[in-house]
Amino acid sequence: GAGVSQSPSNKVTExxxxxxxxxxxxxxHTALYWYRQSLGQxxxxxxxxxxxxxxxxxGLPSDRFSAERTGGSVSTLTxxxxxxxxxxxxxxxxxxxxGADEQYFGPGTRLTVT
Amino acid sequence: xxxxxxxxxxxxxxxxxxxxxxxxxxxxPFSNLRWYKQDTGRGPVSLTIMTFSENTKSxxxxxxxxxxxxxxxxxxxxxxxLSDSASYICVVRNSNYQLIWGAGTKLIIKP
Numbered sequence: 001g002a003g004v005s006q007s008p009s010n011k012v013t014e015x016x017x018x019x020x021x022x023x024x025x026x027x028x029h030t031a032l033y034w035y036r037q038s039l040g041q042x043x044x045x046x047x048x049x050x051x052x053x054x055x056x057x058x059g060l061p062s063d064r065f066s067a068e069r070t071g072g073s074v075s076t077l078t079x080x081x082x083x084x085x086x087x088x089x090x091x092x093x094x095x096x097x098x099g100a101d102e103q104y105f106g107p108g109t110r111l112t113v114t
Numbered sequence: 115x116x117x118x119x120x121x122x123x124x125x126x127x128x129x130x131x132x133x134x135x136x137x138x139x140x141x142x143p144f145s146n147l148r149w150y151k152q153d154t155g156r157g158p159v160s161l162t163i164m165t166f167s168e169n170t171k172s173x174x175x176x177x178x179x180x181x182x183x184x185x186x187x188x189x190x191x192x193x194x195x196l197s198d199s200a201s202y203i204c205v206v207r208n209s210n211y212q213l214i215w216g217a218g219t220k221l222i223i224k225p
Contacts, residue, residue: 105156
């Protein structure tokens with residue numbers, strides 16, 4: 001029973017570079033969420049996948065951010081042309097289904113843009 | 115506007131003491147409210163969930179209350195331990211499956 005895993009755990013990149021963050025949800029979980037958490041701040045919703053439905057992208061801050069979920073399992077969050085304000089911890093969570101179910105979080109990826 | 119506000123922003127107490135964290139929300143229509151604990155450098159972990167009909171729910175030394183009329187919830191920690199040092203986040207779900215996250219209360223337990 002592995003939990004949600006994310007990679008890399010830490011990523012330092014130069015301003016203007018593209019980065020890819022990976023999330024492996026708990027097996028069998030149909031819902032997957034991406035959040036961003038800046039230092040000392042609360043969680044900011046980015047995007048949500050539920051099964052084969054079109055993702056809810058309402059939280060993506062700009063068109064430099066995109067995410068995919070292949071085969072209903074692994075998800076990749078891509079940030080193009082990174083900016084210093086993108087520096088944050090990016091958290092992924094999964095749940096068995098949309099609705100009242102608890103979200104299980106991964107350990108996060110700490111992104112630092114220099 | 116859907117909002118979740120938590121207080122205090124931070125709190126320092128001595129080991130063994132009790133404390134109460136507050137969560138006020140203006141989310142409508144309300145579905146449920148969940149408290150998460152987030153240790154430094156880790157993802158949040160659920161402590162308890164409260165639905166409309168529940169007033170009080172305990173999970174070990176953690177007791178959550180919900181007053182749906184005043185739209186307030188509290189998380190009471192009894193006999194605090196050093197391992198309770200963390201951020202405690204209140205999250206409210208509305209009937210449209212939207213989650214509204216509070217900014218959290220940072221709790222520090224000192225020996």
